[in-house]
Amino acid sequence: MTYNRNEPLIRSHIDTPICNRDSRSKGLSPIVLISRDGDLVFKNGNSYYINSSSFTLKENLFTCNGLSVELPTHRTITPIERLWLGLGFSFTKDDTAFDLDAVDVDFKSILHTLTTMALKDMKLISGNFTQKKQQRYGEHVFESYLLAVTGSGRIKARNKHIRFLNEEDTKQLKAKLFTTSSYQAGVRSMEYTPTATVEAIMRKVFAFLDTTIFKRNDIVLQPLDFVVTKEQLHQIRLHDVMLLLSCCTGYNDGFIIRPEITDDQYSRVYSVFTSISSDTRTLLGFKNYDIGSALQTICLQLVDNPSRYPLHQELMNDKNKFRHKIMLETGNDLAWAKKEFSKANNLDNMPKRYKQYPTLQAYYKEAVLLREEVIQGVDATILERAELFAKPKWRKKWVKGKKEPEYIVDRVKESSLFFFIWTQHEREIREAMMSCFNTPEACHQVHDAVYSREEVDMQVLENAVLEVTGFEVKISH
Amino acid sequence: MKQELAMKLAEGIHLLHLDSNPYYTNQQLSNVVGVSISTIKRNRDTIKLLDVALYLTETDDDIQ
Numbered sequence: 001m002t003y004n005r006n007e008p009l010i011r012s013h014i015d016t017p018i019c020n021r022d023s024r025s026k027g028l029s030p031i032v033l034i035s036r037d038g039d040l041v042f043k044n045g046n047s048y049y050i051n052s053s054s055f056t057l058k059e060n061l062f063t064c065n066g067l068s069v070e071l072p073t074h075r076t077i078t079p080i081e082r083l084w085l086g087l088g089f090s091f092t093k094d095d096t097a098f099d100l101d102a103v104d105v106d107f108k109s110i111l112h113t114l115t116t117m118a119l120k121d122m123k124l125i126s127g128n129f130t131q132k133k134q135q136r137y138g139e140h141v142f143e144s145y146l147l148a149v150t151g152s153g154r155i156k157a158r159n160k161h162i163r164f165l166n167e168e169d170t171k172q173l174k175a176k177l178f179t180t181s182s183y184q185a186g187v188r189s190m191e192y193t194p195t196a197t198v199e200a201i202m203r204k205v206f207a208f209l210d211t212t213i214f215k216r217n218d219i220v221l222q223p224l225d226f227v228v229t230k231e232q233l234h235q236i237r238l239h240d241v242m243l244l245l246s247c248c249t250g251y252n253d254g255f256i257i258r259p260e261i262t263d264d265q266y267s268r269v270y271s272v273f274t275s276i277s278s279d280t281r282t283l284l285g286f287k288n289y290d291i292g293s294a295l296q297t298i299c300l301q302l303v304d305n306p307s308r309y310p311l312h313q314e315l316m317n318d319k320n321k322f323r324h325k326i327m328l329e330t331g332n333d334l335a336w337a338k339k340e341f342s343k344a345n346n347l348d349n350m351p352k353r354y355k356q357y358p359t360l361q362a363y364y365k366e367a368v369l370l371r372e373e374v375i376q377g378v379d380a381t382i383l384e385r386a387e388l389f390a391k392p393k394w395r396k397k398w399v400k401g402k403k404e405p406e407y408i409v410d411r412v413k414e415s416s417l418f419f420f421i422w423t424q425h426e427r428e429i430r431e432a433m434m435s436c437f438n439t440p441e442a443c444h445q446v447h448d449a450v451y452s453r454e455e456v457d458m459q460v461l462e463n464a465v466l467e468v469t470g471f472e473v474k475i476s477h
Numbered sequence: 478m479k480q481e482l483a484m485k486l487a488e489g490i491h492l493l494h495l496d497s498n499p500y501y502t503n504q505q506l507s508n509v510v511g512v513s514i515s516t517i518k519r520n521r522d523t524i525k526l527l528d529v530a531l532y533l534t535e536t537d538d539d540i541q
Contacts, residue, residue: 035529048529055526062487062530064523069483071527071534072491 107248111205112139118204124173140164141177145202146246148178148192149239150275156189202238214251222258223441226284229254235283240276247272266385267423273444286444286451289461291429292474293319294448295345298425301471303373311363312370315341330357348415371418378421386420387412425471432468433461485510487527494531
């Protein structure tokens with residue numbers, strides 16, 4: 001007998017009784033089922049016959065060729081046993097605790113298995129799929145969730161996890177897990193927003209993980225590593241829990257998180273630490289050292305005549321006062337005002353709604369002038385580096401006989417070019433700040449801030465920045 | 478076959494059934510039970526009978 005899963009396997013009771021001469025002569029009842037290998041199973045009293053073999057079954061007592069075995073009682077399998085099973089480990093009845101070694105197994109594979117289990121528990125994938133296919137579902141759903149909660153949530157259509165959900169999703173799972181925004185082929189990818197269903201799956205994944213006992217690993221911690229305990233994870237929002245756990249490399253008092261740094265733009269660096277919320281960073285014991293109004297502070301010191309930009313100056317001098325002014329003028333809340341300032345500096349075209357808000361309109365006009373002046377006066381090396389990463393500007397081109405326009409690259413987006421220029425200076429400032437800490441290599445860079453567990457006087461940082469970079473900045477918590 | 482091995486095999490097959498997996502391979506059963514593949518192959522006849530017996534004793538509610 002072979003256990004090849006490619007073989008046709010039918011395991012169901014047969015409705016129509018089939019009897020052959022042999023079975024009749026033995027006084028056997030019709031087939032009770034077809035075995036996994038396609039053999040017919042006959043029954044006579046307590047005895048079962050399969051080809052030349054036979055066994056008896058009295059309640060749970062299996063007897064065959066003088067061997068008697070009490071078959072396992074029907075107990076419910078625990079989540080951790082399923083995890084164990086999913087990972088292909090053996091376990092016996094006598095085991096009381098299942099210690100998992102987070103170093104021996106790729107931690108992500110544990111999360112993938114738990115996602116598979118959660119999907120099965122919620123009856124979102126078919127139990128008839130092979131173990132491997134179920135596992136693949138778990139993997140792709142988990143990875144897609146991570147992408148959806150990172151940054152803007154835009155995922156390229158050619159991403160392998162999304163492709164799996166698009167192409168092999170026979171259960172229409174993607175539609176249940178994510179809502180999607182509009183997209184433009186070759187220009188803008190779809191934005192994925194997790195639904196309540198996928199959040200419930202992730203809560204279940206976390207609940208399963210919570211019941212797991214992990215072995216302690218003697219890992220030598222690297223400077224940027226940090227440890228998150230199970231208690232801390234309970235206080236953190238679910239998105240961040242999953243993002244952090246996806247970077248886990250071992251277990252020692254808590255999960256050891258090793259952020260993988262992406263640093264290829266000469267400007268900002270990205271890691272799991274930049275994706276989690278600032279509340280989570282604080283909860284993990286990190287102190288933030290923020291550059292006050294980074295964009296305005298840097299850019300106004302790059303131009304010849306800062307007095308040409310009074311509104312930017314006003315925002316830089318007292319951010320809160322200026323924001324309140326806008327809130328009063330527009331009748332919107334603080335979050336709206338914050339977003340609009342960021343947009344004004346990062347958009348190529350002015351949003352139409354600014355026409356009804358004179359201050360915002362004036363601010364946008366200033367922002368455009370400031371952008372032009374900064375780009376014109378920039379150092380050649382910085383400009384060259386910025387051009388490498390600036391996003392392209394797309395232009396519609398109508399072709400005769402075609403209903404849809406074609407999109408062609410015109411030149412780089414000015415706002416994007418501007419972003420990659422001033423963020424290179426922002427990086428210089430961050431590096432100057434980090435040099436003031438006892439262990440600069442343990443500092444986490446997050447855009448316009450540096451996070452560290454050390455306490456350093458703000459004045460010391462400001463002086464160091466002025467001395468090293470020539471920028472006069474205000475640093476605050 | 479030893480009684481002890483038969484017990485382990487029955488437990489392993491049962492767990493694979495609980496895991497809604499009628500398509501398990503020799504390798505999967507060997508992983509779950511913690512014995513070598515050659516042991517699985519050597520005892521294939523008993524395994525087949527145990528598989529059927531377990532299937533007969535399990536109700537649909539047990540298979541999740």
